[in-house]
Amino acid sequence: MRLGVFSDIHANYEALSAVLEAYRREAIDVYYCLGDTVGYGGSPTECANMVREVSRATILGNHDAAVAGRMDYSYYYEAARHALDTHASMLSADNIEWLKQLPYEIRLEEHDVLLCHGSPVHLEEFEYIFAPEQARECLGIWDRLGHITLIGHSHLCKVFALSRNSVEELPAMDFELEPGKKYIVSVGSVGQPRDFDNRASYTVFDAAKRRFEFKRIEYDIELAASKVHKAQLERSFANRLYMGI
Numbered sequence: 001m002r003l004g005v006f007s008d009i010h011a012n013y014e015a016l017s018a019v020l021e022a023y024r025r026e027a028i029d030v031y032y033c034l035g036d037t038v039g040y041g042g043s044p045t046e047c048a049n050m051v052r053e054v055s056r057a058t059i060l061g062n063h064d065a066a067v068a069g070r071m072d073y074s075y076y077y078e079a080a081r082h083a084l085d086t087h088a089s090m091l092s093a094d095n096i097e098w099l100k101q102l103p104y105e106i107r108l109e110e111h112d113v114l115l116c117h118g119s120p121v122h123l124e125e126f127e128y129i130f131a132p133e134q135a136r137e138c139l140g141i142w143d144r145l146g147h148i149t150l151i152g153h154s155h156l157c158k159v160f161a162l163s164r165n166s167v168e169e170l171p172a173m174d175f176e177l178e179p180g181k182k183y184i185v186s187v188g189s190v191g192q193p194r195d196f197d198n199r200a201s202y203t204v205f206d207a208a209k210r211r212f213e214f215k216r217i218e219y220d221i222e223l224a225a226s227k228v229h230k231a232q233l234e235r236s237f238a239n240r241l242y243m244g245i
Helices: 013-023 044-054 062-067 078-090 093-101 132-144 221-230 235-243
Strands: 002-006 030-033 105-108 113-116 148-151 157-162 167-170 182-187 200-206 211-217
Touching: 013 044, 013 200, 013 211, 013 221, 044 078, 044 093, 062 078, 062 093, 078 235, 132 157, 132 167, 132 182, 148 200, 182 200, 182 211, 221 235
Parallel strands: 002 030, 113 148, 148 182
Antiparallel strands: 002 200, 105 113, 157 167, 157 182, 200 211
């Protein structure tokens, strides 16, 4: 079974389209989205419709929760709040209801995989894991983790290998899972990468071979940026697409 796992689309239709086209060459059996379909970008409706069509299941991201009225986002900075309010007004009632029903986590028992948006320690807090110190907090919930736990949220590609008492950060490159260890992997972002690589990020997990793979694909950034401007969102949301930040 080959799983296509992606996250943080952020209403970037061009990036999502490129990723799904690339996935066609990967013989994917099932797709999972780790959240934040909306926020920042210019195409929330198109992205919501596409994710609903292709993904067997989608996780709730913090931007999804905000748009759906499931969290207080008054502390977000003004431009981010404006984007969320704009997306809430653009989405259909059906898509809003879909966001309201998304789960905080999904466990794929048959593959020993846990899916969530941020840290699995406090799911509703949407905490980040982008450093070993943050991954170390997961040692306290060792039994809840999958052999591999896949997350988004940070927009970075990261790999952490956990033993019962330690955490090691590994290079963000293809690897095979070892028995006796558990892994937390941040899959990067489809629509707004922040690792200075502006290509859309997506991943593949071969459950039979226990092999995880990182993938990148170029997309039409200029068109995606123009849609941010057309929606009258913060210009920096468009500019950062070119720089991968």
